[in-house]
Amino acid sequence: MIEPLSLYSEDGIYGSIDYGSPSVSKGFLFAAYVCQVERIAKEKGKVLCLGSGNAYDAVKFLMEGFNCYIAELYHPKVDILKGRQVKAFGQNLPFRDKEFDLLFCCEMMEHVPEEVADAILLEAKRVSKEVFFTIATGDDSFHTHICIHNAQWWMNKFESLGFVFINAQANPNFTLCTLDNMARMVARLVYFPDGVAINAFC
Amino acid sequence: MHSVKVFLTHHYDIPKLEERLSEYGIPVYREKADCDVAFVLHGGLTNPLVFDGKKVLAFFLKNDNHLWNTCFVSLYMPILRHYYDKFIDLGGSKSFSEMADKIAEEVKKLENETD
Numbered sequence: 124m125i126e127p128l129s130l131y132s133e134d135g136i137y138g139s140i141d142y143g144s145p146s147v148s149k150g151f152l153f154a155a156y157v158c159q160v161e162r163i164a165k166e167k168g169k170v171l172c173l174g175s176g177n178a179y180d181a182v183k184f185l186m187e188g189f190n191c192y193i194a195e196l197y198h199p200k201v202d203i204l205k206g207r208q209v210k211a212f213g214q215n216l217p218f219r220d221k222e223f224d225l226l227f228c229c230e231m232m233e234h235v236p237e238e239v240a241d242a243i244l245l246e247a248k249r250v251s252k253e254v255f256f257t258i259a260t261g262d263d264s265f266h267t268h269i270c271i272h273n274a275q276w277w278m279n280k281f282e283s284l285g286f287v288f289i290n291a292q293a294n295p296n297f298t299l300c301t302l303d304n305m306a307r308m309v310a311r312l313v314y315f316p317d318g319v320a321i322n323a324f325c
Numbered sequence: 326m327h328s329v330k331v332f333l334t335h336h337y338d339i340p341k342l343e344e345r346l347s348e349y350g351i352p353v354y355r356e357k358a359d360c361d362v363a364f365v366l367h368g369g370l371t372n373p374l375v376f377d378g379k380k381v382l383a384f385f386l387k388n389d390n391h392l393w394n395t396c397f398v399s400l401y402m403p404i405l406r407h408y409y410d411k412f413i414d415l416g417g418s419k420s421f422s423e424m425a426d427k428i429a430e431e432v433k434k435l436e437n438e439t440d
Contacts, residue, residue, distance in 0.1 A: 138375055140357055141335050146369035151404050177374055182407050199374050203407050301399045309395045 127212075131176075131197045131234075136265055143177040149257070150229040151179035152313045153320070156297045157227060157255050158187045160322075168224030171251060173213055174231030178204055184227070192223075213243035218250040221325075226251035230318075232258045232277070233268040240270060244284050248325040254286065257295065261317040274319035286323035295320035329435045330360040331428065336370040345425035351432060362435050364428070365409070369401060373408040380408070381435065383428065385415035 129135050136142045145151060154172075157163055170191040172181040177199050184191035185203055193204065194211045211217055213228075213235065226247045235243060247254050258277055262268050274293030282288070297313045297320070331346065332354045333339070343353045353366075363376035366383055373380060382405060386394040402412065415427050 133375075137372065138357065140332060140355065140372055140375050141370070143372040143374070144334070144336075144368075144370045145401060145404065152400070155400060177372065177408075179404050182404050186403060201374075201407050299400075301395065309392065309399075311392065311396055311400075 127234075128196055130267070131195075133197075136267060137177075137197055137199075139265075142265060145177075145179050148176055148179065148230060149313065149315060150175060151183045152299065153229050153255070153257055153297070154180035154183040154227060155301075156299050156313055157225070157322075158183065158189075159300065163225060163253075166224055169222065171216075171218070171223040171226045173216075173226055173228040173247065174234070175227075175229070178208075180227060180229055181207070194218075214239050214246050216246050216250050220249055221252055223251040224253065226254045228254065229257045230259055232256065233260075233270050235270055237270045240280065241284065244281065244286075248284065248286065251325055253289075253322070253324050255320075255322045256281075257315060257318055257320045259315075259318045260293075277319050278321065281321050281323060286321070286325060288321065288323050290320070290322040292320045294318070327361040327436050327438060328359075329362040329364055329432050330354050330358055331364045331366065331432065332357075332371065332376070333366045334371045337367055339421060341421040342425050345422050346428060349425070349429040349432075351429060364432055364435065366428075368405055368409065369397075373405070379410045381411045381413060381431075382409040383413045383415050383431065385419065385424065386417060 167188050170184050170189045172193045175181050175193050175195055178193055181191050181193050182203055193208045194216055196210060198208045259268055260273050278291050295315045299311045299313050301309050331351055335355055346353060357375040362379045362381060364381050364383060365371050368382040413431050415424055
């Protein structure tokens, strides 16, 4: 297995023109959905994006007025993120208990060894009041998914660790509403056919 | 004169476009390569952070696809503005040949652009 600090770096897969594109990662689409959840939108609280890769999700949260930070091994050079990036492994986050209102983690858990999955989820539970996870349940073309399980396996794991589900979906389907340039409401489905989404209180 | 290179992700294979661009002497790069200006085709499936220097995203909105246009303009573009220095609209539904003509024109402008 390649060491994660090397793999998730500019000299690793982030040096590829094909890896970490906004369409494939879907992070910002799920972030856009979360920004529309009334309970979350009302607070505009402190958000931690865990394992956010190219950080489209964090950019979206910042643009929407959230106080957003990133915990990642890879730090993309994007101006709006300056001073908000912390290099950390998910199982050892350098934050206080319940420091964040929301921990957002899109498509990271499938990249971590199964033996540390519990530790990462418990650490997420420690630092945040609520979590939103999306996790792929199949392999990717770069073969970087090393913790592949079906949606039920992940739901059982979250439940066994004491998370209280708000919304848990296999093959998740979320409706994202936006306005076009004529100010007409347009709905778009954010569909993740080979994944699971879990929004839960900690 | 700036060195401008045109990039297209492996997710797409558009031989007609590449063929026409080659008539202008413009190769299409599938891997990162040194240049002053990266001219990126199809930003939705490209990692924008592999390029050094100025980054330009070329896009085109299809005349008959209202949903995609809205999605791109209202969702993708505001985010991608943090990753690209400039956007170039290649125009509505064009043939690959017309698109290549437009790309060649824009590449020429970027080559001659003064900072």
